Amino acid sequence: MSASVEPLHGIDYSLYFDVAALLAGDLPPAPTPLYGTREDGHALFYAGQVNLAFGDPEGGKTWVALYCAVEALRKGGRALVLDLDHNGPGPTVTRMLAMGADREALSDPTRFLYVEPEDRTHAITVVADMATWGPDVVVVDSLGELLPLFGSSSNSADDFTIVHTRILKPLAKAGACVIVIDHLSKGSDSRTFGPGGTSAKRRAVGGVSIRVRVKDAFTPGKGGSAYLSVNKDRHGGLRAHCPTGDREPLAGVFELRVFSDDVLEPTIRAPKDGESAPADFSISAAADPQRLAEDVDALDALDPPPLSQRDVCKRMKWGGQRATEALRAWRERSQS
Template sequence: MNDIDMWAEDSETQGGEPMRLTVAPTPALPVPTWQPRNLESVLDGTYTPPVPTVGRREDGIGLFYAGRMHSVVGESEGGKTWFALMAVASELAAGNAVVFIDFEDDAPGVVGRLLALGADRQQIRDRFAYIRPEGPLTEGFNRQAIGQALGDLRPTFVPVDGVTEGMAMHGLELKDNTDVARFGRMLLRPVAEFGAAVATLDHVVKDKEGRGRYAIGGVHKLNGINGAMYILENRKPFGVGLTGKTTVRIAKDRPGQLRRHALPHSSGLHWFADFVLKSHDETFSEAALYRPIENEGPFRPTGVMHKVAAALATAPDPLSVRGVQDRVGGGKEMVRTALARLVDEGFVSVEPGARGAQLHRLAKPFTEEVSE
C-alpha cells in the first residue's frame, strides 16, 4: 500500500464523484502488529535508542525525535509558535522540509514570522507547506490532500498549532481522554508514521499551582506522547521592539535522551533551555535557544520561594518564621532557606516583634529573576 493510500477512505465514491486516487494494483495487507516482536537487537546489545535530531539548541542538541509525537505547551503569548518556527527555520536551513498545520493563525502571520527569523524565501517556496484546515480531515478529499503533501515533501518536522480548535472542528471533546486519543490516531500518529517529528502547540491550564505537567484538556494529551513535552514559562513578554524570554522545561521525555542535557529544578521539571527572542521591528527578529547554566551562587528554591511570597502577600499581618512554615507546609529547612533567599534578595523585609521575634513582610512581588 502506498503512502497516500493510508489516508484514503474505504468507499469508492465520495460526494457523488469517483475518488481520483492512484491505488496500487495489488495492495498489500496491513503489517500485523499483534505478533511477537524481534528482540534480538536489544538482547545482543546492538540496539541504539532514538536521539533528538529535529531543531537545535545553540550547542547543537536536538529538540524533537523523528517519527514521534511531541507537545509544546504554555500560556498565551508565551512564545509557543515562535519556538516552533525557530525549529522550522533550522530544518529549512539544514535542507529539510516542513509541513505546518495551523488551526489558529493564517499564512501571512506564520510566514511573516518565518521571514522575520531570517528564513530564506526560496527555501519556503520549495520546502515549506502551510495547511490551514477549514473543515474536518474526514470531509471530501482532505485525507488525500494532506497525504499528498506529506508524500511529496517528506518533511522532518510537522508542527500542529491549535489543538483545541482542531479537536472542536472534528466534534471531539477536549476533556474526554477517548476523544484526545481519537484525535491522535486520526491525525498525529499517521503523520509521525511518515517519519516526521510531530509537535502540537497547546495551552496550559489556568491554575498555576495545580497545572503540574499538564496541558489543558484530557490527561491523555500527556500520556499519548511518545516523544517529549516541553512547558514554556514566560519571564519577559514578547512583542515588537522587545526582547522576550521564556524558560523551557521538560515535562516528559519518553526516549530519555533529553534530560541529561538539562538541569534539575525545584518544580520537578528539568530546565532544558532559555528561549530568547529579540524583536528589532516587524520584519527582523533574532531568536536563540540557550543551554541552561548552573547558577554558581546560593541555592534558590524558586518553587518554595513563590509559595512563601504568596503566604506573606495574603497574611493580614507580618509573619514569624513559624507562621510562614505553618502556611507553606513541606520541609521546614527548605522553607527557611526560601525565606532567607527572599530576605537576601530584597523581596521580604524583616522587622522586630514581641519577645525578640523576627516578623516578615513582603516588600515587593517575587519574580524568579535575581533581584539586583
C-alpha cells in the first residue's frame, strides 16, 4: 500500500494486497491453458494451477498426463513425475520415449525427474526441492495413493485439504502445471458429478478438471483414443474453445496412433462444431474386461442378432457407450 495512505486505527496496510496499484496499471490478462496442446493450437491445462484428469482405469489418464510432460520437455522446460501408483520408472520412461521425448532430456536431472515417494517425509522433501528446481509440468499419479500416504481418507474434506496444502498447492505456487490423476467411484450419482470422494477435490481445482473416457481401448501395438470433456474450468480459457450446449463440453479427443513398433504419434484432436462425448457415465466396459465379455455373451444370445448401436440400446436398455463397446467387441469376435 502507498506510504501516503494514513493508517486507520493502527491498521498495517502493507499486509494487504494493493488493489489501487493494480487498477492504476494494466490488469493482468486472464489465465489461458498452456499444456496439452490440441492440433488447433489451444491447450487444456493451466500453468501455475492444480488441474485434474479423472476417469476409469485403463481410460488413458496417465497417457494424457505424460503427453503434457513430454510437451514441456519439447519446449525446453522441466517435468516431474510423482509416481505414487508405482507404475515404475521403466514403463513410464518407455511411454514418454514412445511419444517422442528426447533421450538426453530424460537423462538430464536438471530437465526431468521421476520419483516414487516412500512415505510422507519423502514426498514433502520432493515438494520442497521443487521450489528451487522449478518444474513446468508435474504429473501426480494418483490422488488415490497420495492421500493414504498421509493417512488421509478420500472422503474427508479436512484430510484432503491438509494434503492439498502440503503437496499440491506448493507445486502450483512453484509455477508448475500440476496434473493430478484421480479415479471415479462406482456409484452412478457420484460418477456423473466427478471423481469419487470428497467434493473438496473439485473445489481445490484452480485450473481445469478433465473427464477422460475411453473411446478405443489402449492396447499395445494398436494405440487407442479417449474423449476429454470439461468437468470444470475455473478461468474459462478452455471452455471458450469448446462446443457449446453440453454440461460437460468436449475439449478434444486424445489419440495414440501407431507410427512404428516403438513409436507412437500422440495428438489431441480439437472437437468439431456440435461434437460431444457420450452422455453415458456408467462404468466403461473397456475398463472392465470381465463385464465386456459378459456383454458380448449377452449380445451373442440375442435373436435376431443385433443390427446397430441403437438396436442394442433399445433391446438391452444400455447406455450409448456401453452399447458401442459391446457391439464392437461382439462383431470382432464374430469375425474371428
